[in-house]
Amino acid sequence: MAAKKSGAWTGFVVFAGTMLLVIGGINVFQGFIALFDDEHLVVTPDNLILVDLTGWGWVLLISGLIMIAAGLGLLAAQTWARITAIVIVIVHAIIQIAWLGAYPVWSLLMIALDTVVLYALTAGWSDVRERLKGLDEETWQTPQEAGVDAGATRTTPMP
Numbered sequence: 001m002a003a004k005k006s007g008a009w010t011g012f013v014v015f016a017g018t019m020l021l022v023i024g025g026i027n028v029f030q031g032f033i034a035l036f037d038d039e040h041l042v043v044t045p046d047n048l049i050l051v052d053l054t055g056w057g058w059v060l061l062i063s064g065l066i067m068i069a070a071g072l073g074l075l076a077a078q079t080w081a082r083i084t085a086i087v088i089v090i091v092h093a094i095i096q097i098a099w100l101g102a103y104p105v106w107s108l109l110m111i112a113l114d115t116v117v118l119y120a121l122t123a124g125w126s127d128v129r130e131r132l133k134g135l136d137e138e139t140w141q142t143p144q145e146a147g148v149d150a151g152a153t154r155t156t157p158m159p
Contacts, residue, residue: 016120017074019113020085023092024067031061063088074121086121089114 034057066088073081093114096107 012120012123013074016085016117017071017081019117020067020071020074020089023110023113024064024071027060027064027067029064031057031059031064033057034060063092067092082121086118089118089121093118 034053036057066084070081070085070088074085093111096110096114100107
């Protein structure tokens with residue numbers, strides 16, 4: 001008897017891709033703030049890692065765009081997106097550790113999300129890729145293409 005394939009990992013990777021889109025969007029937004037309106041970045045001097053706000057703005061902007069691209073690639077089940085996402089999520093978590101003193105709650109939340117996304121990307125990828133690749137073909141088939149008579153009634157009871 002063949003093992004039944006679960007859609008749980010597929011949903012988990014879709015969650016990871018969506019989180020990369022959200023976190024990437026936040027990073028792009030924060031990057032624009034750091035570049036164009038740095039008066040909104042307020043922290044006490046003893047809690048801040050000394051970095052140039054313009055340079056940090058560019059880092060946030062570029063990393064956010066990479067995260068968005070990786071998130072879109074994950075939703076399309078692209079292997080390059082998985083590898084890129086793993087690297088960028090690890091780097092993002094390490095950077096958040098550096099900001100723990102300035103933004104402890106935000107940093108811990110981002111580290112937790114990065115950990116969940118990393119787990120989703122490293123477990124069960126082969127099954128996920130098959131299911132996501134086949135999703136488009138299955139979803140957009142007409143009943144006739146799928147071999148189902150659209151006018152037929154169900155003869156077997158629903159489980």
